[in-house]
Amino acid sequence: MLAIIVVISTTQKNTTMNCSVELRSDTFTQPTEAMLKAMFNAKVGDDVFGEDPTVNELEAFSADMFGMEAAIFCPSGTMTNQIAINLHTRPGEEAICEQGSHVYFYEAGGIARLSGCQARTVAGTRGQIYPEQILPLINPEDVHRPRTRLVCLENTCNRGGGATYSMENMRNIRTLCDKQNLKLHLDGARIFNAIVANKENPRDYGKIFHSVSVCLSKGLGAPVGSLLLGDKAFIHEARRARKSFGGGMRQAGFLAAAGLYALQNHVDRLEEDHQKAHRLAEALGSASWVKSVMPVETNIVIFEVAGDKSSSYWVEQLETNGIKTVATSPTHIRMVTHLGVSEEGLETTIDILSRISKGSLTP
Numbered sequence: 444m445l446a447i448i449v450v451i452s453t454t455q456k457n458t459t460m461n462c463s464v465e466l467r468s469d470t471f472t473q474p475t476e477a478m479l480k481a482m483f484n485a486k487v488g489d490d491v492f493g494e495d496p497t498v499n500e501l502e503a504f505s506a507d508m509f510g511m512e513a514a515i516f517c518p519s520g521t522m523t524n525q526i527a528i529n530l531h532t533r534p535g536e537e538a539i540c541e542q543g544s545h546v547y548f549y550e551a552g553g554i555a556r557l558s559g560c561q562a563r564t565v566a567g568t569r570g571q572i573y574p575e576q577i578l579p580l581i582n583p584e585d586v587h588r589p590r591t592r593l594v595c596l597e598n599t600c601n602r603g604g605g606a607t608y609s610m611e612n613m614r615n616i617r618t619l620c621d622k623q624n625l626k627l628h629l630d631g632a633r634i635f636n637a638i639v640a641n642k643e644n645p646r647d648y649g650k651i652f653h654s655v656s657v658c659l660s661k662g663l664g665a666p667v668g669s670l671l672l673g674d675k676a677f678i679h680e681a682r683r684a685r686k687s688f689g690g691g692m693r694q695a696g697f698l699a700a701a702g703l704y705a706l707q708n709h710v711d712r713l714e715e716d717h718q719k720a721h722r723l724a725e726a727l728g729s730a731s732w733v734k735s736v737m738p739v740e741t742n743i744v745i746f747e748v749a750g751d752k753s754s755s756y757w758v759e760q761l762e763t764n765g766i767k768t769v770a771t772s773p774t775h776i777r778m779v780t781h782l783g784v785s786e787e788g789l790e791t792t793i794d795i796l797s798r799i800s801k802g803s804l805t806p
């Protein structure tokens with residue numbers, strides 16, 4: 444493990460030296476010195492045997508935060524989502540989700556591949572769906588029709604530009620699920636961005652959802668890891684599913700220590716990332732080569748480029764000038780702020796955006 448930590452530290456130095464501004468995703472965060480120290484000092488055991496004290500502490504701490512009975516630490520958010528879908532459904536059944544949601548769009552067909560379940564998708568508003576859209580998609584009891592079993596929501600909505608659900612909408616969806624005997628899962632990869640932006644209490648989420656997935660390796664800044672939260676019986680089953688999906692880790696406490704550190708120290712600071720995203724959006728709003736910017740609520744900024752050049756052209760222009768972004772469609776580009784984006788990096792980005800507008804940069 445020491446070797447791994449040394450490699451991480453070295454990578455960190457190299458990244459700082461190459462002076463680019465990393466805005467592709469908040470998954471690019473590097474562990475801080477304090478986080479590395481917590482990892483280095485972690486007490487560990489074999490987590491598959493349930494004997495890693497740091498993993499156990501992280502699971503108990505996170506379950507308590509959300510007021511849920513139990514939690515399980517997994518290698519990725521894809522795994523926590525797919526374990527939840529696997530446990531809530533049976534082969535041949537149907538899960539309702541938004542058409543751009545991560546569980547459907549970005550998890551390599553995991554719903555079908557791993558659970559034999561099919562997705563019923565619906566177009567949301569910046570990633571959000573509403574009870575009146577869900578109701579008509581619930582299949583009647585009829586031998587011809589797949590049984591509808593699950594609704595998956597995502598908060599914040601990644602492809603929706605970091606948009607957040609209102610508590611009222613999530614509560615109304617839960618009421619509908621209860622009436623229709625459906626389970627409700629939350630992909631909360633960036634749930635703390637929503638919690639901080641809307642000044643919410645994580646325990647309210649624990650009351651609304653049957654299961655919640657939380658990523659530690661996005662804006663919270665841990666190198667690896669996600670948590671799945673639910674009641675004791677659900678998490679008991681999740682341990683078997685995690686094992687069969689190949690996600691049982693041994694001395695995982697080194698990683699859990701980073702996650703614990705992140706939950707204890709990196710939640711409130713997400714507000715800084717949100718402010719930086721707002722400043723980026725403002726600068727983009729006055730750039731001549733930008734057609735429109737999606738409203739910013741958290742740490743994601745998605746904008747549409749103007750004119751006949753594609754988003755990849757502009758991504759390349761930005762990259763040539765040290766600004767790393769990602770095209771999310773032929774016309775859209777995404778920027779994500781996180782703890783690795785310094786004030787200086789933000790100023791540099793804003794300067795480059797305006798110099799591209801003025802044509803004062805050599806392509």
Ligand SMILES: Cc1ncc(COP(=O)(O)O)c(C=O)c1O
Nearest residue numbers: 519520521522545597601630632
């Ligand atoms: C909304 C959302 N859900 C789930 C995930 C999956 O996380 P992981 O990359 O840890 O599998 C991501 C990753 O970017 C995400 O953006």
